[in-house]
Amino acid sequence: MNIYLWYMATPRRQRASKKELILRKAASMFREKGFAATSMRDLAETIGIEAASLYNHIRSKNEILEAICFGVANRFNAHLDTIEAASGTPISKLETLLRFHIGQMVDHYEEVFVADREWKHLEEPYLSNFHTQRRTYRKRFAGIIEEGIRHNQIKQIDAPTAVLIILHAVSGIESWHRSSAKVSAQQLEDNMVLILIDGLRKHG
Amino acid sequence: MNIYLWYMATPRRQRASKKELILRKAASMFREKGFAATSMRDLAETIGIEAASLYNHIRSKNEILEAICFGVANRFNAHLDTIEAASGTPISKLETLLRFHIGQMVDHYEEVFVADREWKHLEEPYLSNFHTQRRTYRKRFAGIIEEGIRHNQIKQIDAPTAVLIILHAVSGIESWHRSSAKVSAQQLEDNMVLILIDGLRKHG
DNA sequence: CCTACCGATCGGTAGG
């Protein structure tokens, strides 16, 4: 009866959504326990299937990490393209960028967190690829700050250091996000903009 | 000839330093690969002994993590005690605290990084204990900021958010520390103080 | 400090 060929009869739409479910649950578990400490059996149990069945949807544990990391990287790169192409002062670009980072952290923080903290578990050639994209992104980010310094809008500081401060400050949102939320997302964003952008700004 | 009782004849001084060597190498590997992805065989090989021999110096893999995490926590708590007991304005206390964090990150960044990022792999009751210490530390940190707000030295911002920004900004130093160091530790410290403290300060 | 080894668990495959 060929019941072992069930997958050939399974509609593509269903399989795609099952893969998305796997990626979503995996991101949640990788964030919580770390990539290395999450077993495929843990993940399968969360989803409600046997570990072996995962491999009908994904090729390997590492492929899951790749999908998460490059999905996030693509979104950030695309947004930076937009920012660079748009008009506006360096300070306003920086504020837009900062608010985008915060928004991504609030809306997709499981994936963003994993891409930020667990990417070192990628295998070659993905590891090198991701590492390069990361460096490039930070250089472009620093470029905007340097433009602001040239335009006398931003203090004479080391731009790469400022980028690290901003990026890591934003990555701290997860702790907040998980704790009892006394501050709304909007208030958080405004607080961060107030502290970070104002810290960069050159005061009369 | 009782050669299997070698350890009874081993001077305490030597054994202590071997344990310290294990802790130091472990911190380095936990930082680089993560706690879960570092095996006791990896660690033993780095040190130049067999995995089984590690257990003459430490009780378990988790005990190593405990030693690292609580060693770091004790230093930060002790420093905060000093800060709180000292005289000075909230802003100057904050600057001292920030410079201490940066100094710890530069001088002991392997241990500090591990305590910050890998502590979730602690087991009970250490996990709860560490988690509580962490929350308490942040509350005391926020208390100093709140004092600055009351004294009209610091902007009307959400103090816990400001703490997260500062702590995570500092934790970003490792990326910088490992990359080609174009900026000296002193310059880094000054840049961070300039951006973060100035971002908090209430301007005329 | 080592050799020899344990049971548990890992990511992944074969086959239906």
Add this chain to the structure above:
DNA sequence: CCTACCGATCGGTAGG
């Protein structure tokens, strides 16, 4: 989608 299973590797122990 499952059962049954693989070789590799894990943290850790026994014993000398």
